[in-house]
Every structure is written in structure tokens, then in C-alpha cells.
Amino acid sequence: MAAPLKPRRDFLDAQALANHVPEIVLCQGDWFTGAQLRTNVGQIFHQDDGWNDNIRSVIVVSGIWDLWSDRDEKGTHLSLGVGYYEAAKLPGIAGQLTQFQMRAW
Numbered sequence: 001m002a003a004p005l006k007p008r009r010d011f012l013d014a015q016a017l018a019n020h021v022p023e024i025v026l027c028q029g030d031w032f033t034g035a036q037l038r039t040n041v042g043q044i045f046h047q048d049d050g051w052n053d054n055i056r057s058v059i060v061v062s063g064i065w066d067l068w069s070d071r072d073e074k075g076t077h078l079s080l081g082v083g084y085y086e087a088a089k090l091p092g093i094a095g096q097l098t099q100f101q102m103r104a105w
Contacts, residue, residue, distance in 0.1 A: 022063030022105040026055045026097070030087055033057075042101025044071050055097040058085045063105035069096040079103065 021040055028034035028051075037051065042065075045052035058067070060080050069075035069092055076092030087094035 022065070022102040023061035024063070024065050024100065024102070025059040025061060026051070026100070027057040027059070028054050030056045032059060032084065032086070040102070042066075042099070044099045045097070052098055053096050056087050056090075056094050058090065059083075060085070064103045066101055066103050067093050067097055068099045069093055071098050073099065 023038065023040045025032075026037045026039075028036070034056070035050075038061075040063075058080065060082050062082060065080050066073075067078045067080065067090075069077075075098070076096065078090065078093050090097075
């Protein structure tokens, strides 16, 4: 069995941190692989957009972000600060993320 991929450290951009810009990277694959959405604004995913219930890992570049498994801030909720979060660190959210928004930076 192959060793798990290690997160890329270049996502923690020094310029973004210096400017205190809230930023999050959502990855469709385990261990920060697959299609990625890098943004500094929250949103609600819709059933047919390809992102809803398809996020398996998250990188918080800066800020504190709230994630929910259901729209309208319902369902399982996690608040995440700067760091790398693979599926095991996203209980109730990995594969079920529907809404996210920045809380603070």
C-alpha cells in the first residue's frame, strides 16, 4: 500500500497571511488531492454544482471558517482555524459539506 500523500506547504501563502485575508482551499479528494476550490468567500453548494457533498479534505490558509453538512447553517457544524484537515479530522463533514463561511480572521 502506498504511503499517504503529504500536504503541500505552499498553500499557506505568506502574502495572504501577512494581509490577513481569510482564505480556504476545499479539495474533492482525500489527502488534499482532486479538484480544488480556493476562495476567500463562503457559499452554499447546490445539488448539481459538482461540489455539494464532495469535499473530502480542507486547507485553512487563514481565518476561522465555519462548515456545515446542511444548508442554512444546519446539520453537523465544525469551526476550523489555520491548518490541514483530512477526512478523519472532518467528522460529519467529509463527503457531506454543503455550506461554509468565514467567521473571523
